[in-house]
Amino acid sequence: MNIYDISKAAGVSIASVSRVINGADNVSEKTRKKVMDIIDEYGYTPNAYARGLGRGSMKTIGIMCSDSSDIYLANAIYYLETELRKNGYNSILCCTGYDLENKKAGFELLKSRQVDAFILAGSKFVEKKLEDDQYIIDGAKEHPVMLVNGFIDADNVYSTTCDDKGGMKDAFIKLYESGSKNIIYVYSSDSYSGMQKIEGVKAGAKKCNIPEKNLRIIKGHKSYYDIARLLDEEYAREPFDAIITSSDTSGVGAVKFAVKRGLRIPEELQIVSFNNSKLAEASTPELTSVDTMLQELCSKTCKSLMKLLNPEVDADGNSIPVSVPKRTIVKAKLVKRETTRF
Amino acid sequence: MNIYDISKAAGVSIASVSRVINGADNVSEKTRKKVMDIIDEYGYTPNAYARGLGRGSMKTIGIMCSDSSDIYLANAIYYLETELRKNGYNSILCCTGYDLENKKAGFELLKSRQVDAFILAGSKFVEKKLEDDQYIIDGAKEHPVMLVNGFIDADNVYSTTCDDKGGMKDAFIKLYESGSKNIIYVYSSDSYSGMQKIEGVKAGAKKCNIPEKNLRIIKGHKSYYDIARLLDEEYAREPFDAIITSSDTSGVGAVKFAVKRGLRIPEELQIVSFNNSKLAEASTPELTSVDTMLQELCSKTCKSLMKLLNPEVDADGNSIPVSVPKRTIVKAKLVKRETTRF
DNA sequence: TTGTAGGCGTTATCAA
DNA sequence: TTGATAACGCCTACAA
Numbered sequence: 216m217n218i219y220d221i222s223k224a225a226g227v228s229i230a231s232v233s234r235v236i237n238g239a240d241n242v243s244e245k246t247r248k249k250v251m252d253i254i255d256e257y258g259y260t261p262n263a264y265a266r267g268l269g270r271g272s273m274k275t276i277g278i279m280c281s282d283s284s285d286i287y288l289a290n291a292i293y294y295l296e297t298e299l300r301k302n303g304y305n306s307i308l309c310c311t312g313y314d315l316e317n318k319k320a321g322f323e324l325l326k327s328r329q330v331d332a333f334i335l336a337g338s339k340f341v342e343k344k345l346e347d348d349q350y351i352i353d354g355a356k357e358h359p360v361m362l363v364n365g366f367i368d369a370d371n372v373y374s375t376t377c378d379d380k381g382g383m384k385d386a387f388i389k390l391y392e393s394g395s396k397n398i399i400y401v402y403s404s405d406s407y408s409g410m411q412k413i414e415g416v417k418a419g420a421k422k423c424n425i426p427e428k429n430l431r432i433i434k435g436h437k438s439y440y441d442i443a444r445l446l447d448e449e450y451a452r453e454p455f456d457a458i459i460t461s462s463d464t465s466g467v468g469a470v471k472f473a474v475k476r477g478l479r480i481p482e483e484l485q486i487v488s489f490n491n492s493k494l495a496e497a498s499t500p501e502l503t504s505v506d507t508m509l510q511e512l513c514s515k516t517c518k519s520l521m522k523l524l525n526p527e528v529d530a531d532g533n534s535i536p537v538s539v540p541k542r543t544i545v546k547a548k549l550v551k552r553e554t555t556r557f
Numbered sequence: 558m559n560i561y562d563i564s565k566a567a568g569v570s571i572a573s574v575s576r577v578i579n580g581a582d583n584v585s586e587k588t589r590k591k592v593m594d595i596i597d598e599y600g601y602t603p604n605a606y607a608r609g610l611g612r613g614s615m616k617t618i619g620i621m622c623s624d625s626s627d628i629y630l631a632n633a634i635y636y637l638e639t640e641l642r643k644n645g646y647n648s649i650l651c652c653t654g655y656d657l658e659n660k661k662a663g664f665e666l667l668k669s670r671q672v673d674a675f676i677l678a679g680s681k682f683v684e685k686k687l688e689d690d691q692y693i694i695d696g697a698k699e700h701p702v703m704l705v706n707g708f709i710d711a712d713n714v715y716s717t718t719c720d721d722k723g724g725m726k727d728a729f730i731k732l733y734e735s736g737s738k739n740i741i742y743v744y745s746s747d748s749y750s751g752m753q754k755i756e757g758v759k760a761g762a763k764k765c766n767i768p769e770k771n772l773r774i775i776k777g778h779k780s781y782y783d784i785a786r787l788l789d790e791e792y793a794r795e796p797f798d799a800i801i802t803s804s805d806t807s808g809v810g811a812v813k814f815a816v817k818r819g820l821r822i823p824e825e826l827q828i829v830s831f832n833n834s835k836l837a838e839a840s841t842p843e844l845t846s847v848d849t850m851l852q853e854l855c856s857k858t859c860k861s862l863m864k865l866l867n868p869e870v871d872a873d874g875n876s877i878p879v880s881v882p883k884r885t886i887v888k889a890k891l892v893k894r895e896t897t898r899f
Numbered sequence: 900t901t902g903t904a905g906g907c908g909t910t911a912t913c914a915a
Numbered sequence: 916t917t918g919a920t921a922a923c924g925c926c927t928a929c930a931a
Contacts, residue, residue: 217924228902233926243900258695260668264609265924268907273606278650282635286835289631293624296652305666308620308650310638324647327605353600439838467839474841493628496781497809499816499841559908570918575910585916607908610923 216259225253236261267329275305276520277325279318280336283310286463286492287509291336291363294513302521304331313339319350332359332520338408341365359523361516364507365407366542373523375516375543379408379489380415382505382547386459386487387419389549393557395457395485399449400430401469402461403437412461412489431455435465442468443475450476457485463494466502470554486554500553508545515543558601567595578603609671617647618862619667621660622678625652628805628834629851633678633705636855644863646673655681661692674701674862680750683707701865703858706849707749708884715865717858717885719849721750721831722757724889728801728829728847729761731891735899737799737827741791742772743811744803745779754803754831773797777807784810785817792818799827805836808844812896828896842895850887857885 222229227246234242235250253259267273276299280288296306307328311321318340325333333354340362342348348367351360355371366374390398400416402409413432420430435445442465446458450472460466466488470480478484480500488495491506519539526537551557564571569588576584577592595601609615618641622630638648649670653663660682667675675696682704684690690709693702697713708716732740742758744751755774762772777787784807788800792814802808808830812822820826822842830837833848861881868879893899 218926219924229925230902230927231900234901237926241900246900260665262610262671262924263669264606264615264671265907266926267606268604268610268909268924269926271907275649283625283638284628284632284635286626286628286631289628289634290626292631292634292650293626293652296625296650297654300651305670306650308634308638308648309642310635312639323602326602328647329604329606464839467841470841493836494839497806497836497839499809499812561908571909572911572918572920573916576917579910583916588916604908607923608910610908610925611910613923 216257217262221250221253221257221259224257225249272331273305273329274303275307275328275330276332276334277309277328277330278306278334278336279309279311279321279325279340281311281313281318281339283308285337286494287490288337290492290509291513294510295334295336295363295517298514298517302517315342315347322350322354326354326357330358331524332361334361334363334516334520335365336363338365338406341367341407343405359520361520363512363516368541373516373519373539373541373543375512375519375545376408377507377509377512377545378547379411379505379507380418382489382507382549383412383415383459384419384422385415385547385549386505387416388422389557390457390459390485390487390555391419391423391425393485393555397455398431398457398459399446399455400432400459400461401435401442401446401465402432403435403442403465404461409461416459435468437462437464439464439468439471443472446472447476456483458487460486460488463488463490463492463498463502463504465489466504466554467494467498470498470500470502480554481556485556487549488554491550495550495552498554503552503555504550506548506550508548511545515545519543558599559604560601563592563595563599563601566599567591613671614673615647615671616645617649617670617672618674618676619651619670619672620648620676620678621651621653621663621667621682623653623655623660623681625650627679628836629832630679632834632851633855636852637676637678637705637859640856640859644859657684657689664692664696668696668699672700673866674703676703676705676858676862677707678705680707680746680748683709683749685747701862703862705854705858710883715858715861715881715883715885717854717861717887718750719851719854719887720889721753721847721849722760724831724847724849724891725754725757725801726761726764727757727889727891729758730764731899732799732801732827732829732897733761733765733767735827735897739797740773740799740801741788741797742774742801742803743777743784743788743807744774745777745784745807746803751803758801777810779804779806781806781810781813785814788814789818798825800829802828802830805830805832805834805840805844805846808846808896809836809840812840812842812844822896823898827898829891830896833892837892837894840896845894845897846892848890848892850890853887857887861885 309321311318352369360372362374458469488502488504491504495502495504651663653660694711704716800811830844830846833846837844837846
């Protein structure tokens with residue numbers, strides 16, 4: 216069933232069929248009805264490739280993420296896909312994993328799909344060496360690249376990030392003020408956002424007049440057990456009275472550690488985790504967590520992207536130059552639950 | 558940069574360029590090198606639409622899911638997308654939500670993208686009234702439809718499901734044998750898989766000689782708090798000594814209920830949840846859960862699909878008729894953790 | 900309001 | 916081993 220079949224069956228030209236399916240207004244009611252009836256009868260669906268070929272855009276956005284089974288990214292994908300579809304855009308997804316070569320391959324693949332833009336979800340696409348991100352910078356010359364929770368300073372690359380640093384600083388200060396003088400920070404990733412969080416912890420400590428050398432920062436693997444074990448070793452070395460973790464997963468690990476040690480939460484030990492995902496609520500006791508405003512991040516990303524892709528036009532039909540900031544920052548919000556006293 | 562630009566720059570015809578990029582063997586080494594050099598220099602990526610138009614397949618699978626932020630579905634997407642890409646297929650994702658009209662719209666959209674096949678992830682696509690699934694049955698006339706964790710009896714529709722019923726039956730019996738004589742079942746969805754689970758609970762009860770009228774089955778909303786509240790009310794009415802839930806989310810709700818009531822787990826109350834997702838481990842105490850073998854479900858689905866899409870050929874080049882079962886069932890596995898005594 | 904014809908970037912089929 | 920050239924299905928001037 217293609218446009219010729221329909222036009223033949225309806226006894227009109229393909230141009231008329233095209234007009235009908237595209238909702239043009241210069242079609243007689245009679246023709247429209249004839250065509251629509253045939254389409255309904257035969258169940259015709261226009262071929263998107265041919266359409267894309269014809270007009271140079273498929274209204275499709277390429278979304279890359281390292282791992283869609285990660286709760287954070289799974290949510291991001293959901294928000295992005297839904298929001299984009301509301302705006303008439305489809306999403307083609309590529310879960311790249313964490314290996315640079317695979318990321319590059321994924322990017323190529325989306326390019327070959329002629330996506331109108333790229334959305335890179337998660338901070339894992341910002342490599343430590345800028346040159347490793349050259350493929351992104353080059354790609355951006357053709358189509359806009361939107362970074363959700365990451366920042367790369369390049370032409371046509373736009374970032375929306377959460378103020379991770381501020382969120383962490385805030386959490387640290389709140390813990391300190393509520394009586395925890397011996398705070399430990401556990402993290403598991405050196406990504407861009409990972410670095411920002413450490414900066415935040417340091418800033419908090421500074422604000423509380425804790426010399427940086429007294430600050431306890433340890434790194435583990437992102438698994439409940441590894442984090443729990445690590446904390447246990449650390450506690451044996453020297454006790455602490457509050458834990459900040461770089462993720463909810465690690466927060467759960469902290470809870471498991473405390474339960475095993477028989478420490479009362481939040482009386483003897485306060486815990487603040489990061490991301491405020493479903494995991495924070497699933498934990499018992501429920502975790503106080505820094506909300507990184509993912510939904511807002513995603514919706515801002517889409518909004519900016521729509522502006523870029525569909526520039527407004529003035530009365531004379533000239534497109535008005537769009538003003539999309541290269542960098543948008545959303546403030547984090549501390550969500551208080553059962554693992555803190557404040 | 559299109560194939561003409563490359564051919565011009567390389568001083569060969571577009572046919573030669575096409576051969577090179579498709580790895581045909583009837584190209585001279587000299588020509589291949591010339592073309593490759595130009596491609597590397599200019600960074601050409603073939604246009605996938607035109608390709609799709611030309612050969613009638615884009616090597617793309619349409620994946621529908623109701624909600625990619627659901628942990629179960631997020632995992633499914635990850636497994637599916639990764640596995641498909643390994644086989645040279647890309648995925649276009651459509652998160653449809655739970656509304657029938659949106660599901661239909663999503664299906665149409667994927668059709669217009671000329672996907673080579675559909676994968677419908679999750680049991681939410683099997684409607685209660687068969688006629689509501691007509692759009693799937695019709696769609697299957699054109700391209701194979703693979704159901705992950707759902708079953709529809711129709712031509713060219715293939716299902717891979719977990720033996721939810723058996724898993725539940727097993728769980729029930731294990732609880733009963735370990736001393737819980739008063740077991741309650743909490744569920745939250747009437748989907749196909751939801752019904753299977755109830756059947757399993759009933760079968761377990763029957764095996765334990767519990768008359769069906771004595772069986773306690775209650776329905777709530779899939780949220781920690783609602784489930785916890787519901788259980789609390791039910792407990793006030795008449796205590797029970799074991800809970801089976803239809804999901805890990807509800808299992809977490811059950812834990813919260815027990816903690817609030819001060820019931821010791823597993824001494825006074827045993828809990829078995831369903832799905833064995835990350836939530837089961839995140840819970841404290843960790844949930845014993847029925848593993849529904851999602852990864853295996855997904856990998857079997859992809860394997861079958863690849864067989865359908867790429868039928869083997871015999872020595873004479875005739876395609877051998879493929880034998881893919883319309884229905885594949887994978888056995889569930891009970892994973893024991895801290896909320897049970899057995 | 901309608902129809903004709905050229906173009907979009909590939910692939911594939913012939914000849915050469 | 917190469918190179919023309921006709922599909923592929925649609926959109927969009929332009930002409931009628």
